[in-house]
Amino acid sequence: MDGHLLAGTPVTEDTLLAGGYRxxxxxxxxxxxxxxxxxxxxxxxxxxxxxxxxxxRPWVIPDNGEAPQVAQVINTCPSGALKFIKKEQxx
Ligand code: SF4
Numbered sequence: 531m532d533g534h535l536l537a538g539t540p541v542t543e544d545t546l547l548a549g550g551y552r553x554x555x556x557x558x559x560x561x562x563x564x565x566x567x568x569x570x571x572x573x574x575x576x577x578x579x580x581x582x583x584x585x586x587r588p589w590v591i592p593d594n595g596e597a598p599q600v601a602q603v604i605n606t607c608p609s610g611a612l613k614f615i616k617k618e619q620x621x
Contacts (some may be wrong), residue, residue: 531605531609531610531614532605533601533605533612534613534615534616535547536610541613541615542560542580543615546562546564546613546615546620547562549561549564550566551564552564552565554590554591554592555592556592556593557592557593557595557616557617559592559597559600559601559614560615560617561590561592561600561612561613561614562614562615563589563590563611563613564610564613565611566611568609568611569608569609569611571607571608573606573607573608574606574612578594578595578599578600578603581600581603597616600614601614601616607614
């Protein structure tokens with residue numbers, strides 16, 4: 531699922547936070563996660579275990595990966611539980 535779209539529209543921080551997503555801040559990319567939507571497919575962890583590690587706090591550390599690859603992994607999330615906003619997108 532496209533990680534920077536929500537219902538076909540580019541995501542904004544406001545819509546994500548209002549939608550129950552939690553923010554994980556990175557230097558060049560912020561990651562948002564909604565645990566209510568997660569179907570535990572494990573694609574995120576398989577995609578980059580340094581960025582996404584279940585059981586760690588915080589379980590998402592965006593800066594443990596390169597932003598383009600983090601975005602790519604988020605795009606493999608089948609449920610839409612993960613979204614991202616690249617810093618240049620937010621400006
Ligand atoms: S890829 Fe998405 S649905 Fe699958 S475990 Fe990660 S957050 Fe949950």
